[in-house]
Amino acid sequence: MTWLAKHARSSRTKPIISWLSLPRGIARLLGCAVLVETAGVSLYLTIGLLYFTRVMHLPVAQVGAVMTGAAVVGLLIGVPVAHLADRYGARPVLVWAVVGQAVATATYALVDSLTTYALTACLAVAFERTAYAARGAIMGELPQNKDKITTRAKLRSIGQIGAAVGGAAGGLVLQLDDPSAYRTALLTNGVLLLISAYVSTRMPDVKQLSSSGGLRLEVLRDRPYLTLASMNALLAMHFGLFEVAMPFWIVHHTTVPEGLVGGLFVLNTTMIVVFQMLFSRGTEEPHSASKVMARVGFIFLLACLAFALSGSQTSLSVPLLVIATSVYTIGEMMHIAGGWGVSFALAPPGRHAQYQALWGTSTAAGIAAGPLITTTLVLPFGITGWLAVGTGFALASCFFPTVMRWALRTRTRNGDDSAYSAGEADTGVAESSIVKES
Secondary structure (H helix, E strand, O other): OOHHHHHHHHHOOOOHHHHOOOOOOHHHHHHHHHHHHHHHHHHHHHHHHHHHHHHOOOOHHHHHHHHHHHHHHHHHHHHHHHHHHHHHOHHHHHHHHHHHHHHHHHHOOOOOOHHHHHHHHHHHHHHHHHHHHHHHHHHHOOOOHHHHHHHHHHHHHHHHHHHHHHHHHHHHHHHHOOHHHHHHHHHHHHHHHHHHHHHHHOOOOOOOOHHHOOOOOHHHHOHHHHHHHHHHHHHOHHHHHHHHHHHHHHHHHOOOOOOHHHHHHHHHHHHHHHHOOHHHOOOOOHHHHHHHHHHHHHHHHHHHHHHHHHOOOHHHHHHHHHHHHHHHHHHHHHHHHHHHHHHHHHOOOOOHHHHHHHHHHHHHHHHHHHHHHHHHHHHHHOHHHHHHHHHHHHHHHOOHHHHHHHHHHHHHHOOOOHHHHHHHHOHHHHOOOOOOOO
16 A cells, blocks of 8 residues: 555545644644734735835836845844744744734835835844744644644645735735735734734743753754755755746746646645645654655656646646646645654754754755756756756655664764654654644
8 A cells, every 4th residue: 555545544534624723732823823924924925026116116126136135134044043042932032033024024115215125124034034943943842743743734734724815815905006005915914923923922931941051053063964954955946946937837838828827826725735734644753754855856856757748748738737736746745744854853952943943944045046947957958957857856855864864873872862762752643643834
């Protein structure tokens, strides 16, 4: 029996709505905060570019430069600011980071120059990365790996629902195309983030251990983990591949209606909402999580092959694109879930924020580099480019189990095998539950 069939059979009787229910306490509060926050952020992302170009009358090139600069700031400060959560506690850092993000994004409605826009964008990204690390630290305090993974999986599905709502609201703003509507939407995003911050204040405080001493940024000395994060960055380029290469490929290399692009994005989102829990099974224990990551690259290779064939098989283009998107989304869900298993299992007690921050930074770096492989490989070289990228994904993923064994050996040598033993103890229960997050 295949891995997919085994888990599909065990989940067949569970209603989807029960999958998304979260237990009382940290998990449910995180779910409420994520739902509200993703709705607001998606609203902003939908309208942001057009607001800055149409209402503020900034050149597209300048807006792109600011976005790139802000992204670089986020990459550079992600790990250092995570130390705040490890040192002073995740809950207060999370609350104040989300408040800062709310103020910064609402301030977009008031900025009147490129300089103030650039400063505000950098602050918004800095607060967002700090919140991401603090939220990961809170998640890391759940008692068992299976609880962490299951909660992250549900949060990702809930986040996709919030993003869909925010995106739909942003679409209405774009239809109105009125300066006051844009500014109202920006202020609404700020309010939603403040609501998320208030919900976060209700979370129980998390005991942190950094104040007892030790390396301030221990994660930067962890060579096996740095290697795994680098491999994750290579895999994370797939986000840019789907979001950039797929639409351009359909428009310029196939004869299918351009409206299919939106339909494929809807298919991707729907599959994540419904199936993220299912494809997160089996990542609770470090060895199995690394094996899932090892499969991911080959799944992306199959997706790339289907995308490539859609450009030459005119009569089969639509079904090939649907198959490619479905296979890609399966790989995406497995990549995200395997990453949760790896990053949670290897984080020492009291260092969850910096370990989650480094993993998130590696993912963000891959996402940022994704458009580069689209413009240099896929679009210029067509089928050959798709296959080259897919082969690169397969090569990047196949060494995960080897590096994971290295990481576990270093922890045993250092007398810190708690992550491994906790994950191993969960294995028997893991087969009947499911997993995960930015």
